[in-house]
Each structure stands twice: as structure tokens, then as C-alpha cells.
Amino acid sequence: MAENSGWLRTPVAERDPIIRLLVRFGSELRAAGLAVGSGDIMSYCAAMTELDPADLADLYWAGRTVLVCRRDDIGVYDRVFRRFFLGDDDQAAELLQLNAAAASRVSQAALVLPAAEPEPGERSEEAVAGLMASDVQTLRHRSFAACTPDELAAVRRIMARIRLTRPLRRTRRTAPARRGSAPDLRRMVRRSMRMHGEPAELCWRARKARPRPLILILDVSGSMADYSRNLLQFAYSARRAAARVEVFCFGTRLTRITRELDHRRPDDALAKAARTVFDWEGGTRIGASLESFVREWGRRGLCRGGVVAICSDGLDRGDPATLAAAMERLSRLSYRIIWLNPHKGTDPAFRPSTLGMMVAAPHIDLLLSGHDLASLEELATLLPSIN
Amino acid sequence: MDRPENVGELADTLRQGGYLADRGLATALFVAIRMHRPVLLEGEVGVGKTEVAKVLAAVFGRRLIRLQCYEGIEVSQALYEWDYARQMLHIRALSERQIADSDAVDKLFGPKFLLERPLLEAVRAGERAVLLIDEVDRADDEFEAFLLEVLSDFQISIPEIGTIKADSPPIVILTSNRTRELHDALKRRCLYHWIGYPPPDRETEIVLLKEPGVGAALTRKVVAAVNRLRELDLAKPPGVAETIDWARTLHFLGETDLSQAAASDTLGAVVKERDDLELVRDNLADITSGG
Numbered sequence: 001m002a003e004n005s006g007w008l009r010t011p012v013a014e015r016d017p018i019i020r021l022l023v024r025f026g027s028e029l030r031a032a033g034l035a036v037g038s039g040d041i042m043s044y045c046a047a048m049t050e051l052d053p054a055d056l057a058d059l060y061w062a063g064r065t066v067l068v069c070r071r072d073d074i075g076v077y078d079r080v081f082r083r084f085f086l087g088d089d090d091q092a093a094e095l096l097q098l099n100a101a102a103a104s105r106v107s108q109a110a111l112v113l114p115a116a117e118p119e120p121g122e123r124s125e126e127a128v129a130g131l132m133a134s135d136v137q138t139l140r141h142r143s144f145a146a147c148t149p150d151e152l153a154a155v156r157r158i159m160a161r162i163r164l165t166r167p168l169r170r171t172r173r174t175a176p177a178r179r180g181s182a183p184d185l186r187r188m189v190r191r192s193m194r195m196h197g198e199p200a201e202l203c204w205r206a207r208k209a210r211p212r213p214l215i216l217i218l219d220v221s222g223s224m225a226d227y228s229r230n231l232l233q234f235a236y237s238a239r240r241a242a243a244r245v246e247v248f249c250f251g252t253r254l255t256r257i258t259r260e261l262d263h264r265r266p267d268d269a270l271a272k273a274a275r276t277v278f279d280w281e282g283g284t285r286i287g288a289s290l291e292s293f294v295r296e297w298g299r300r301g302l303c304r305g306g307v308v309a310i311c312s313d314g315l316d317r318g319d320p321a322t323l324a325a326a327m328e329r330l331s332r333l334s335y336r337i338i339w340l341n342p343h344k345g346t347d348p349a350f351r352p353s354t355l356g357m358m359v360a361a362p363h364i365d366l367l368l369s370g371h372d373l374a375s376l377e378e379l380a381t382l383l384p385s386i387n
Numbered sequence: 388m389d390r391p392e393n394v395g396e397l398a399d400t401l402r403q404g405g406y407l408a409d410r411g412l413a414t415a416l417f418v419a420i421r422m423h424r425p426v427l428l429e430g431e432v433g434v435g436k437t438e439v440a441k442v443l444a445a446v447f448g449r450r451l452i453r454l455q456c457y458e459g460i461e462v463s464q465a466l467y468e469w470d471y472a473r474q475m476l477h478i479r480a481l482s483e484r485q486i487a488d489s490d491a492v493d494k495l496f497g498p499k500f501l502l503e504r505p506l507l508e509a510v511r512a513g514e515r516a517v518l519l520i521d522e523v524d525r526a527d528d529e530f531e532a533f534l535l536e537v538l539s540d541f542q543i544s545i546p547e548i549g550t551i552k553a554d555s556p557p558i559v560i561l562t563s564n565r566t567r568e569l570h571d572a573l574k575r576r577c578l579y580h581w582i583g584y585p586p587p588d589r590e591t592e593i594v595l596l597k598e599p600g601v602g603a604a605l606t607r608k609v610v611a612a613v614n615r616l617r618e619l620d621l622a623k624p625p626g627v628a629e630t631i632d633w634a635r636t637l638h639f640l641g642e643t644d645l646s647q648a649a650a651s652d653t654l655g656a657v658v659k660e661r662d663d664l665e666l667v668r669d670n671l672a673d674i675t676s677g678g
Binding site: 035037039040043046047050051057058061062064065066068069070071074171172173174185186188189192193196199210291295299300301302304329 | 393394410411414415417418419421422424426427429457458459461463469471474475478482492495527529564565566567568571574575577578579580581620622623662
């Protein structure tokens with residue numbers, strides 16, 4: 001901290017290498033997938049003029065507070081920071097030259113700071129291992145062929161239908177309305193001014209309706225391999241159609257793919273989602289996956305008042321008690337639970353026979369088939385009726 | 388003190404105010420104060436997000452202006468509102484006495500009839516205030532748009548009056564429990580800090596700072612027990628606030644040790660869900676053992 005003022009006094013030319021370094025760190029972060037704009041990097045540089053750029057802890061924390069804006073990104077930031085400032089490549093050497101005096105001063109505490117967030121860090125570490133193409137990992141990835149024209153047409157139909165028929169919920173927010181529950185004083189005053197202050201007509205506000213959140217939880221394990229392409233296409237359509245849609249995949253563990261599906265072109269979105277999920281066509285642990293959904297997302301209110309659609313055949317290799325407990329909690333957190341079981345097909349008299357389905361059955365509000373895009377379109381039409 | 392000179396000084400000041408900030412939080416707050424940027428604090432429930440703003444206000448001798456967000460919150464509850472009843476009466480008075488002139492309508496939408504709500508109040512108060520926008524995620528996302536102008540320029544545009552700008556901006560703290568993802572536009576305007584559970588020795592320190600009466604030995608035991616609770620798969624894991632509550636409750640009851648019986652009697656201070664209670668009671672011996 002003592003060097004703070006000294007550093008400020010050094011001419012710009014000498015400060016330049018640090019700024020250049022910070023800019024390069026910013027672009028490394030960008031390359032790693034963080035949304036870091038020039039404005040953010042300027043803020044980072046400005047923050048470092050208030051702090052001590054020779055202090056690794058200051059570098060770390062200022063960057064984290066300025067450049068990271070969601071918890072999930074902290075792991076990525078930690079990884080890039082470690083590689084860039086502490087790593088074994090040339091950049092680190094350059095920095096050490098730059099701050100030769102500081103290098104010895106760098107506290108051990110600063111080095112363990114990133115490790116304080118083990119959970120997200122661990123996940124992103126794995127993510128990198130996967131993207132860096134180890135053969136074992138890629139085997140379990142799945143790539144999809146480009147969408148056929150028929151499929152694209154279906155995708156468009158689903159989108160249109162979901163846009164029209166989203167389940168709605170009354171909110172506490174009000175809007176001007178012809179008839180309503182509360183008087184709209186603002187409008188009344190405005191109108192009465194035209195009448196020389198005579199409040200001539202009553203104006204009202206009524207509560208607005210807004211779409212309920214829709215959460216899709218897709219089974220992509222081996223037994224569901226035939227259906228996963230359609231499910232993803234459906235998820236993509238739903239995500240494109242409405243803002244409050246969240247998509248998760250699971251086989252042996254849960255992955256959130258909401259952000260990956262936010263691509264304009266369906267092929268790109270599907271490819272990106274396919275890369276993110278690690279356990280394509282592996283085993284199934286529905287109970288554990290749903291449990292981690294409830295724990296990590298549901299409890300925070302993601303599905304409160306929402307419609308949860310689970311797409312799975314119910315072939316669970318885990319403990320049925322786990323599934324039962326997770327379903328019970330989920331049913332208390334959400335508004336309605338829909339289960340799409342592809343084995344149901346078009347058979348109206350279908351009774352679930354797998355243990356997983358039987359355990360989950362008491363908590364399911366609606367059981368549909370979802371074995372192809374057509375039946376998924378049917379789900380889109382049914383959404384309003386569950387209101 | 389007006390503004391801190393370095394991170395260490397800020398951390399010391401906060402400690403004097405009864406708040407233990409770690410290096411990351413202190414850095415975020417320091418940068419925020421020096422660069423006049425709002426800070427968005429996210430974290431588990433009960434880790435002291437709201438407390439930060441209160442302590443900042445106290446140690447810097449500023450006024451705390453709090454905007455509690457909730458579903459359906461509107462401009463009229465957050466920014467400003469016209470005093471319609473008075474406007475109406477004024478119009479009637481003017482027309483009855485036939486004294487309406489060209490200024491009359493201007494006056495009708497002048498400062499006299501403007502009701503300040505927290506955001507406007509904070510902009511007016513400027514550097515004499517700490518603005519706490521609590522639980523932004525509870526407001527619906529349309530509401531975030533109203534915050535953007537305040538957060539980026541510390542100004543508020545009122546169509547009838549014009550733009551009101553803070554001479555020197557207030558310290559702004561936003562908190563969110565992540566019940567939904569906030570818009571990027573909002574996040575872009577803020578610094579971000581995630582507050583996690585503190586490590587055990589730090590948590591012990593926090594409890595002792597908050598409840599000096601509780602013995603150090605008991606506190607360490609309580610913290611160890613709470614940490615074991617967090618490892619269990621609870622629907623609602625206890626935050627630091629719960630740890631403090633628990634220690635306080637035990638102290639109030641005159642307990643000096645966290646025995647299994649004492650823990651069982653006071654469990655309501657930390658575990659607040661029926662399912663969790665059952666799970667915890669089954670493992671109580673495990674949780675209270677050691678320290």
C-alpha cells in the first residue's frame with residue numbers, strides 16, 4: 001500500500017506496461033468467456049490507481065469486483081487469474097520482472113484466495129478439461145446433425161405457440177385499465193386539469209398478469225438417447241419464445257444450459273448446449289439430479305410460482321427415497337409439475353411401470369408423452385390449461 | 388472520517404463499527420467509495436449483506452436511506468410521487484377564487500407538491516447518505532430499468548421539473564439473494580462482490596464482536612456445530628446471523644457449553660424448516676461433539 005502514491009507519481013510511459021498488462025488480462029478473461037468490455041477494463045485500471053498494483057491481493061480483488069458480475073463466473077476468473085499472474089507461462093515472468101520487489105512481498109494469503117471458492121472453481125476446471133479435448137471426455141459428448149427443414153418449421157411453430165399461450169399469473173404490479181381495483185390518481189389529476197379542476201371521470205388501475213417461469217429439466221442419459229435431440233430443440237424453442245424459461249440437463253448430474261441456448265441460430269445453440277453437457281448417454285441418477293436442482297436453484301426461488309417440466313423415462317439407478325424426497329420438495333416449491341415420459345407414446349391408458357415413475361407419480365400434476373416434436377408441440381398447447 | 392485512504396484503513400473503520408470485512412469485501416467497498424460506483428452484494432442468506440450498508444452509514448456519519456424492494460414496487464414508491472390530494476385541493480382553491488394565472492400550473496408541479504421517495508431523497512442528500520437498495524431481486528425486472536439512471540449518473544429525471552443530480556454521489560449498496568438473475572444492464576453499472584460463509588475462525592471472531600458476553604469456548608463450539616450443519620443437506624443452511632442468534636440464545640439461557648440437550652432445546656434459533664429439524668435431530672450427537 002505504501003507504493004500507492006509513488007506509483008501515481010510515475011509518468012504515464014512507465015505506468016504503461018501495467019496498463020498494457022491489465023488490458024491483456026482483460027482480453028484473456030474475454031477469451032475465457034467472460035463478458036468484459038473496454039469500459040470494465042478502464043474501471044479496472046482506474047481502480048488500480050487507487051490501489052497498489054504490486055500487491056497481488058489488490059490485483060485479484062479489484063479485478064474480481066470490477067470484471068466479474070455473477071457468481072458462476074468467479075471460478076473462470078480465478079483460473080485465468082492464476083494462469084496469468086501466477087502461472088507458468090511468459091506473462092508471469094514478465095510481471096515478476098515488472099514487480100521484482102513486490103514478488104517477494106506477495107503474501108501466501110493472496111495465493112490461496114482463489115481456492116476459497118472451491119465449488120465453482122472445481123466445476124470450471126472440469127469444464128476446461130472437457131473443452132481441451134481429452135478423448136475420454138469427448139466420447140461422452142454428443143453432436144447433433146444440422147436441423148432439417150421440417151424440424152426448423154416445428155421449432156418455429158412451438159415458439160409461436162408458446163408466445164401465445166404462456167401460463168400467466170397475476171402480479172402485484174398494476175397498469176392503467178378501464179376497470180380495476182385501485183384509482184389512478186395521477187391520471188385523474190391530469191384529466192381534471194382540462195376540466196378546470198373538476199374530477200370528471202374516474203380512472204382505474206388493475207393488476208397485471210405476467211407469464212409464469214417455465215423450467216425444463218431434461219434427461220439426456222443413455223435410455224433417453226433417441227429423444228434428446230427433440231427435447232433440446234423443444235428447449236431451444238421455448239427459450240427463444242419466452243424470457244422466463246430455464247433449461248437444465250441431467251444424466252448422472254445436473255447441468256444448466258439456459259445460457260448456451262441463447263443463440264439465434266438453432267444449430268449453434270444445440271451444438272453449444274451439447275458441448276456443455278458432460279454425461280450424454282451415461283447412467284441416470286434422477287433423484288440426485290433433481291435434489292441438486294432443488295438445492296442449488298429451487299431453493300433460491302427459481303421455480304417459485306413456476307411450471308416445472310421434467311422429461312425422463314424414470315429409469316433411475318439411484319435410491320428411490322432420494323427421488324421421492326426431491327420430488328416432494330420440488331412440488332412444494334413450484335406451482336405445477338409436468339412429467340414428459342416418452343414411453344407413454346400415444347397410449348392414453350399408459351401406466352408408469354418404472355420404479356422412479358411410481359415414486360414420483362404422487363407429485364406429478366400432468367403426465368404427457370413427449371416422444372417426438374409433435375407431442376412436444378402438444379405440451380406447448382397445454383401450457384395455458386394448467387393455470 | 389470522510390473517505391478512507393486505503394483498504395486496510397477502511398477495514399479497520401468497519402471493524403470499529405462492529406463489522407468484520409474480509410480483504411475482498413473491503414477492497415470492493417474501497418473501490419466503490421473512491422470511484423463513486425454502486426456495489427452489488429450477493430451471497431447466501433444471513434451473511435451480512437444489509438449490515439454492510441448500516442455500518443458504513445454509522446462509521447462515516449451518513450444517513451442511511453433504505454429502499455426495500457418488493458414485487459410490484461413502482462416509480463411512485465421508489466423515486467417520487469405527486470401529492471395528488473393537495474394538488475386537487477389547490478386546483479379547486481384557485482378556480483374558486485379565480486386567481487389562476489400562468490404560473491399556477493407550474494406551481495402545481497413544483498417542489499411544493501413533490502413527495503420524495505428513497506431514491507430521490509438519496510440523490511438530494513448526496514454524499515451525506517448511504518443508499519441501501521435491499522433485495523433488488525424481489526422487485527420485478529421492469530423495475531430495474533428505473534434504477535439505471537440513478538445508478539450510472541446519480542440523477543433522476545422528472546418530466547415536470549427537470550433533472551435532479553447529486554453534487555457528490557451517495558454510497559450505494561445493492562443486495563440480492565439471487566432468487567432471479569439480474570439484468571446485465573444493472574450489473575454493468577455496479578461493482579460486484581459475492582459474500583460467502585466466513586471460515587470458522589473468522590466467524591468466531593464475528594460472533595465475539597457482536598456478542599462479547601458469550602464465552603470464547605462456547606462460541607467456538609457453536610461455530611463448529613453450525614459449520615457441520617452447513618455440510619448437511621439442509622433446505623435452508625444457517626447463515627452467520629443464525630450463528631449469532633444461536634450463541635446469544637445459549638448465552639441468554641445461561642449455558643456455558645453446547646451439550647446435546649442444550650442444542651436440542653435451542654435448535655429453533657438455527658434450523659427453521661421442519662424437514663431440516665428432523666434431519667438435524669437424527670445427527671445431533673455428531674453435530675455437537677468436539678469443537
